[in-house]
Structure formats: structure tokens, C-alpha cells
Amino acid sequence: MAAQETPADPRKVVGLAIALTALLSTLLIAFGLPALHTAPRDVPLALVAPPQAAQQLAAGLEKAQPGAFAITTAASQDEARELIRNREVYGALVVGADGLQVDLATAASPAVAQIVTGVGQAIATQAGVTATIEDVVPTTKDDPRAVGLTAGALPIALGGVMAGVAISLAIAGTWRRVGTMALFAVLAGCAMVAVLQFVFHTFTGSYPVTSAAAILGIFATGMTVLGLEQLLGRVGIGLAALVVVVVGNPLSGLASAPEMLPQPWGAIGQFLPPGATGTLLRNVAFFDGAAIAKPVLVLTAWLALGLVTFWIGARRSTRSRAAVLEAVA
Numbered sequence: 001m002a003a004q005e006t007p008a009d010p011r012k013v014v015g016l017a018i019a020l021t022a023l024l025s026t027l028l029i030a031f032g033l034p035a036l037h038t039a040p041r042d043v044p045l046a047l048v049a050p051p052q053a054a055q056q057l058a059a060g061l062e063k064a065q066p067g068a069f070a071i072t073t074a075a076s077q078d079e080a081r082e083l084i085r086n087r088e089v090y091g092a093l094v095v096g097a098d099g100l101q102v103d104l105a106t107a108a109s110p111a112v113a114q115i116v117t118g119v120g121q122a123i124a125t126q127a128g129v130t131a132t133i134e135d136v137v138p139t140t141k142d143d144p145r146a147v148g149l150t151a152g153a154l155p156i157a158l159g160g161v162m163a164g165v166a167i168s169l170a171i172a173g174t175w176r177r178v179g180t181m182a183l184f185a186v187l188a189g190c191a192m193v194a195v196l197q198f199v200f201h202t203f204t205g206s207y208p209v210t211s212a213a214a215i216l217g218i219f220a221t222g223m224t225v226l227g228l229e230q231l232l233g234r235v236g237i238g239l240a241a242l243v244v245v246v247v248g249n250p251l252s253g254l255a256s257a258p259e260m261l262p263q264p265w266g267a268i269g270q271f272l273p274p275g276a277t278g279t280l281l282r283n284v285a286f287f288d289g290a291a292i293a294k295p296v297l298v299l300t301a302w303l304a305l306g307l308v309t310f311w312i313g314a315r316r317s318t319r320s321r322a323a324v325l326e327a328v329a
Helices: 010-036 051-064 077-085 111-128 147-170 173-197 207-232 234-248 265-270 273-286 293-328
Strands: 042-047 070-073 091-096 099-104 131-135
Touching: 042 051, 042 111, 042 265, 051 070, 051 111, 070 207, 070 234, 077 091, 077 099, 091 111, 099 111, 147 173, 147 207, 147 234, 147 273, 173 207, 173 293, 207 234, 207 265, 207 273, 207 293, 234 273
Parallel strands: 042 070, 042 091, 099 131
Antiparallel strands: 091 099
């Protein structure tokens, strides 16, 4: 005779449905709000012009789009381009005898490059001069909008979470799990960059160096998940997923730029694994490693957090098992 199923508690059914609905709504808000409110906010921009003209241009930009740009004055076009290559500004407006030169870096952000181009053309039209556009640090011709890099953000985030869960379930032995996560990070980082560089043609830089950046990002993300799971169990997995996927991915700024997101969320996103990983990959692949100190430090901190929480959780589990064995004996 088949065993009858125990009827589910209606309160549990309703509670689970409400919780899942809340989760879905939170995901929609987390991914939708940044996209809806994308606009330039204190985007660093260099200006090369005589003092009086520079003041007039800066005032005009502020009047046209209040708070959109943070202007840095450069002494020459060469200095402005150096600022662009060092990731200190996104572009430059250079006033010269022949008109207006607009220097930009599509590799830093195609969305910002488009905005800077429009601003330069509008200024030139108003002044009755010619605007010359030059892409100082371009993307590749096969992936002009660096879509591959943007698409890679979610796999890194989800991959770290899934790897943490899978390893915690499938691998026995405390430190074997750390070794497995490290191996996964190396293989996944190399594979991801291989796809981006040799299949999508998003990158053209040094494959080993770019792979090292991806490995650090994936290892930091995965160890965060593994460490919180070891320390807090299922709650830890949920917390890690919240930080990495629900919050970290939409605030990464990869689809536009951190300065295009509502503040302070754009800045906060750079302190979370997806944002730091995306910025590190962009700066290594397109800017010869300029301005990588911050994302490297952020990812190293998350990796350290994962290792420390994992160690604490492992010690607690060891003491608990020892106490049980002692009680049985």
C-alpha cells in the first residue's frame, strides 16, 4: 500500500510563495533601477584651452548638464591623452586654432564615449567650428562596444556562486575544497579570457596577464561564497548570492560606467567583486594595467575574507565533531 503524502502546511505554502515573489521583485528592482537611472554624474573630463575659454566651456557644460562632468584642466593635448590612458579621465576637449579636437576612449566606456562625442559636436556647432573626433584607446573592430566584457560579468558572478555550492556539496575534506576552488578559478579564468579574446575578439592584449586578472576575480568571488557557506551554512550561500549577484552585478557599471549609475551606488559597486573584476579586466586588457591598484586590493580583500571565514567555519566544525566524539566515548 502506497504511503500517503503528508499535506503541506498552508501557512508554509503561502509563506514560500510570498518569499519567492519578494525575491523576484528584488531582482527586478536591483537590475532595472540602475538601467532606468543611467546618466552622467561627475564623469571625469579633461579640458585643454586658454584660461578664459576654459572657464566659459566649463560653465557652459555645467549649465547644460548640471553635475554631469568633473572637469580637469590639462596644459596640452599630450597631457590630456596621458590622463585618458592612465584612466584618470574618460575623454578630453581640446580647443585649438583649427577648431575643437575631441579625444575619447571607447575602451573605457562606449556609453561615455558616445556622450563625450555628442557634447563635443554640440560645442563645435554652437561655436561655428569643426569638431574632430579621435579614439585614443579604442575597442576592437570585432567587438566595438565591448559587449563580450559586459556579458562576462554575470557568468563570473553566477559561476562563483555555483562553484561554491557545488564544491561544498561534492568535495569532502576542508582544505580540499579550497584547492578545488583555486583549480576552478585557474581553469575558468583561462577559459573565459580565451573565449573573450579568441572567439569574441573583445580583447587583443596579453592573454596570460588578462587571464591572471580573471583568475583573481573568480577566485575572490568563489572563496567568498565558499567561506560564508562554511561559516553560516545555507544562510551564508544566500548572503553571498545577495552581495555578488543581486547587488554586485547590477552595480558593477560594466554596461555603462560607475559614474553613469546613481550615486553612491556606482562607487559602492566598485568595492564588490563583479565591479572590481570588470574594472580590472578592462584596465589590464585595454589600458596596459593602468589604475589596477584599487580593484586588485578590493579583490584581494574579498579573497582574504573568504579564506578567513572558511578557516573560522572549519575550526568550529572540527571542535563540534571532537565534542560529539568525546561525548560518545
